[in-house]
Amino acid sequence: MKKTSDIINKLSEQGYRLTPQRMMVLDAIENSEHHISAEEIYAQVIMEYPHLNISTVYRTLELLHRLGLVTETDLGGGRVRYHPADKGHHHHLVCQECGRVIDLDESVTDNLKQVLKRDYNFTPDIRHLALFGTCADCKR
Amino acid sequence: MKKTSDIINKLSEQGYRLTPQRMMVLDAIENSEHHISAEEIYAQVIMEYPHLNISTVYRTLELLHRLGLVTETDLGGGRVRYHPADKGHHHHLVCQECGRVIDLDESVTDNLKQVLKRDYNFTPDIRHLALFGTCADCKR
DNA sequence: ATTTTAATTGCAAAGCCTTGCAATCACCCC
DNA sequence: GGGGTGATTGCAAGGCTTTGCAATTAAAAT
Numbered sequence: 001m002k003k004t005s006d007i008i009n010k011l012s013e014q015g016y017r018l019t020p021q022r023m024m025v026l027d028a029i030e031n032s033e034h035h036i037s038a039e040e041i042y043a044q045v046i047m048e049y050p051h052l053n054i055s056t057v058y059r060t061l062e063l064l065h066r067l068g069l070v071t072e073t074d075l076g077g078g079r080v081r082y083h084p085a086d087k088g089h090h091h092h093l094v095c096q097e098c099g100r101v102i103d104l105d106e107s108v109t110d111n112l113k114q115v116l117k118r119d120y121n122f123t124p125d126i127r128h129l130a131l132f133g134t135c136a137d138c139k140r
Numbered sequence: 141m142k143k144t145s146d147i148i149n150k151l152s153e154q155g156y157r158l159t160p161q162r163m164m165v166l167d168a169i170e171n172s173e174h175h176i177s178a179e180e181i182y183a184q185v186i187m188e189y190p191h192l193n194i195s196t197v198y199r200t201l202e203l204l205h206r207l208g209l210v211t212e213t214d215l216g217g218g219r220v221r222y223h224p225a226d227k228g229h230h231h232h233l234v235c236q237e238c239g240r241v242i243d244l245d246e247s248v249t250d251n252l253k254q255v256l257k258r259d260y261n262f263t264p265d266i267r268h269l270a271l272f273g274t275c276a277d278c279k280r
Numbered sequence: 281a282t283t284t285t286a287a288t289t290g291c292a293a294a295g296c297c298t299t300g301c302a303a304t305c306a307c308c309c310c
Numbered sequence: 311g312g313g314g315t316g317a318t319t320g321c322a323a324g325g326c327t328t329t330g331c332a333a334t335t336a337a338a339a340t
Binding site for chain 1: 320321327
């Protein structure tokens with residue numbers, strides 16, 4: 001429960017209220033092993049706290065994302081997935097044929113980031129990129 | 141109207157039917173100067189052909205995208221935008237502060253594509269990437 | 281030209297996410 | 311500890327997109 005307090009501290013420092021709803025959403029994200037969706041968070045929290053509304057989940061996720069505390073990734077499947085930012089950034093290759101997801105180290109985008117910075121003075125926020133394509137096995 | 145026939149030929153070659161609905165959606169995409177959204181296509185087509193249903197627009201776009209004939213890009217703003225693939229690929233930098241969109245040449249991702257191919261034997265389909273971040277003017 | 285057949289469409293419902301608004305509540309101050 | 315205040319929530323409605331299904335229709339077969 002130490003990680004949770006880190007994020008709680010950041011929220012509190014920045015003047016955001018620590019509501020039970022936020023705490024429970026946070027808990028669900030922090031305790032999730034994989035990338036978790038809004039509906040999964042909702043389903044999990046509601047077991048102990050049936051009064052929660054799903055729009056609160058979405059608003060909490062939007063806040064945490066805006067503050068850089070969680071990353072948002074669209075791995076396909078029509079729903080966005082979330083991950084605590086302090087659990088390490090990484091990227092994903094998603095095979096459009098077989099659905100396989102390959103995890104990549106964050107460093108694969110280092111060169112791209114440098115070029116964008118150098119040539120456009122643009123600072124990209126590429127912390128959790130999903131790239132679609134065809135994996136080795138599906139290449140005929 | 142030459143471009144349209146190119147795509148029509150490809151559809152027909154691959155055994156897809158050439159329905160009036162598809163033709164009109166195609167026309168709207170081909171004649172659009174900028175990246176166009178599904179609703180914009182719908183609004184445009186319906187002026188001449190009021191019977192069209194918007195789900196047909198979405199299904200046509202999904203088909204054209206699957207066949208690689210149009211690109212799909214999420215530039216933010218909660219709706220996806222489409223562009224004919226043969227009008228040239230390019231990428232976009234979207235500033236999260238001011239909303240400004242900077243167009244990039246396709247070549248900025250060449251290095252990344254090579255690395256993914258070399259290290260993972262993965263062939264990414266990066267034809268129209270949107271990257272979010274902070275532009276030069278918004279950097280304080 | 282007619283028939284056949286599977287692809288495509290329209291419709292209605294649903295899915296994921298966002299938003300406006302009034303009611304509630306966390307936190308600051310005394 | 312109790313009151314004031316603005317942030318936050320729940321609710322309901324809406325926006326964009328997808329999907330199941332029966333009816334229609336393009337194109338192949340006759």
